[in-house]
Amino acid sequence: MTCEEFRALLEREGTAAAQAGAEHLRHCPACEGELARWQEVEAQLAAMGEEPVPAFLHARIMAHLRASAASAQRVPLKVLRPVWAAPLLLAVVLLALGGVGVWHLVQRPTAVPAGEAQSAVTAEAPPPALLGKGAPVPVMAQKVVAPKQADRPLEVKRSESPVPRADSRAQGEQAKAVARGLAVNQAPEEQAEVAALAAPAAGEELLRSGGKPTGGTDTRSWGSAKQQVASEEAPRAAQLSRPPAGPGPVQVRCQLLDGEDFPRATVWLPEDRVPGIATVWEVVVGEGGEVEVVDTTGTPRPEVASAIAQRLPALPPPGRYRLTQAPLPDY
Amino acid sequence: MEAGEAAAAEALEVERAKAGDEAALEALVRRHEGDTYRLCRRMLGDPEEAMEATQDTFLRVVRALPAFRGEASFRTWVLGIAINVCRTRLTSRAWRDRQRWVSLSPAEAERSEEVVPEPSDPRPDPERRAWAAELRRALGTALGKLTREHREVLLLHEMTQLDYEELARVLGVRVGTVKSRMARARAALRVALREVWP
Structure with a gap:
């Protein structure tokens, strides 16, 4: 063993290397001195483990532990005591509900586009013309005579908005709607109906159960059912038209209802080509994809038919439908 | 007392401390506070800082005691917690600001x-x-x-x-x-x- 090897062994093993290098140490006083120094260092380091500690160390540690234990016990006594927890929770919930109600009351007369987005019934944005000042007259008119929630037909939901909103609050609410993917302000029963629309297999069971998740062999949760509906909704969403961008006549959102009053498509039409409030026009979709529209006086409206055919990416199945203005969301 | 007997006695004390026996906890603290303080003292280089670190160490020990399964010796476990406390103190911004x-x-x-x-x-x-x-x-x-x-x-x-x-x-x-x-x-x-x- 060379001196270099012995010193490497010393670094690797400490003074325990003395045994392995005993033969070398007998003939090398330098390495013997090196070993003695390391032994001294180790002895000094070990002596640090015997240093006296402050006399009050134990008392301070125990006082710290007791103080911490006492403060930890005060928290549940003051805040989390069950007697106070329930009223506290109730008060918070009531305050939150009150705040939402007041906000809706304040917003109701002026912010229809925002309300549309806030209701999250549909994330489809109105045309830019509706966002200008004074433009939403037809929409306000709709709102006055909007049918009651139980009577009005449902709308198919979208999960993205084609046009940016001018109203920042609406944007925020719209973003929430997008994040949720489905209607959030609807009762479970309504959600179930929408689910039935979008995905009959998933939705019919929810309809039967009144919008609540069912037990039995179907192990999907309500949330997972909604997710499935959202994924199955994709082809359905293709039947929603987008409002034309840019300047032009005011656009009104209309629906094609089937024989059971279910909306089979939503389409934005110019305000001069839509049925009046609470008015229904007949629409026939032929086998070849031709569209015919007849108004309440029996007059054919080919311009409306062509608008529908142009703006719907995919027509609903052949059959008879009714064209109406889409109801406003329930505030 | 043999090492094995001492370990068994300490294991008993740990169980009693887990059950809420303050005397057993105090005995454990007394047995290991010296090593802990010295380690913190040499790691941190400041007696007062070492005192605080020792207090923190035993506070963490008490909080984590229910999770102690006895896979390592109690002393090893305590020293491991002390090392973590020292690391936290050494890397904390407040500590660096003090430039010690x-x-x-x-x-x-x-x-x-x-x-x-x-x-x-x-x-x-x-x-x-x-x-x-x-x-x-x-x-x-x-x-x-x-x-x-x-x-x-x-x-x-x-x-x-x-x-x-x-x-x-x-x-x-x-x-x-x-x-x-x-x-x-x-x-x-x-x-x-x-x-x-x-």
Whole structure:
């Protein structure tokens, strides 16, 4: 063993290397001195483990532990005591509900586009013309005579908005709607109906159960059912038209209802080509994809038919439908 | 008392402390507070900081006690918590702002010299004793120049006498890593002691 090897062994093993290098140490006083120094260092380091500690160390540690234990016990006594927890929770919930109600009351007369987005019934944005000042007259008119929630037909939901909103609050609410993917302000029963629309297999069971998740062999949760509906909704969403961008006549959102009053498509039409409030026009979709529209006086409206055919990416199945203005969301 | 009996007695005390026996907890604290304080003292280099770190360590010990399964010895477990407390303090912003070094100031080295008892020496050679005193002072300074990793492994092995397997548990690394880290720490210490070890 060379001196270099012995010193490497010393670094690797400490003074325990003395045994392995005993033969070398007998003939090398330098390495013997090196070993003695390391032994001294180790002895000094070990002596640090015997240093006296402050006399009050134990008392301070125990006082710290007791103080911490006492403060930890005060928290549940003051805040989390069950007697106070329930009223506290109730008060918070009531305050939150009150705040939402007041906000809706304040917003109701002026912010229809925002309300549309806030209701999250549909994330489809109105045309830019509706966002200008004074433009939403037809929409306000709709709102006055909007049918009651139980009577009005449902709308198919979208999960993205084609046009940016001018109203920042609406944007925020719209973003929430997008994040949720489905209607959030609807009762479970309504959600179930929408689910039935979008995905009959998933939705019919929810309809039967009144919008609540069912037990039995179907192990999907309500949330997972909604997710499935959202994924199955994709082809359905293709039947929603987008409002034309840019300047032009005011656009009104209309629906094609089937024989059971279910909306089979939503389409934005110019305000001069839509049925009046609470008015229904007949629409026939032929086998070849031709569209015919007849108004309440029996007059054919080919311009409306062509608008529908142009703006719907995919027509609903052949059959008879009714064209109406889409109801406003329930505030 | 044999080592095995002592370990069994301590395991009983741990169980009693888990059940809420304050006397058992106090006995455990009393048995391990010295090692913990000294380790913190050498890791942090400041007596007051070491005191706070020791308090924090035992607070964490009490909170984590229900989760202690006895896979390592109680002492090893406590020292592991102490190392973590020291690491947190060393890396905290407040700590860096204070810009303290470990035992770098002369006054600190002097205090260190005062409290360290001389190791028993069968040959009370005056020259050797002088060199030992110089070595103690230099060691205090040299430890402060080591990296945290090297200081941890040296102190735990040489000062608290943990073996490599216990060190691996405390530091959360493999035994091989402990050995290589120890070798690098010794080499670094050798360099840091150049002043007294030409």
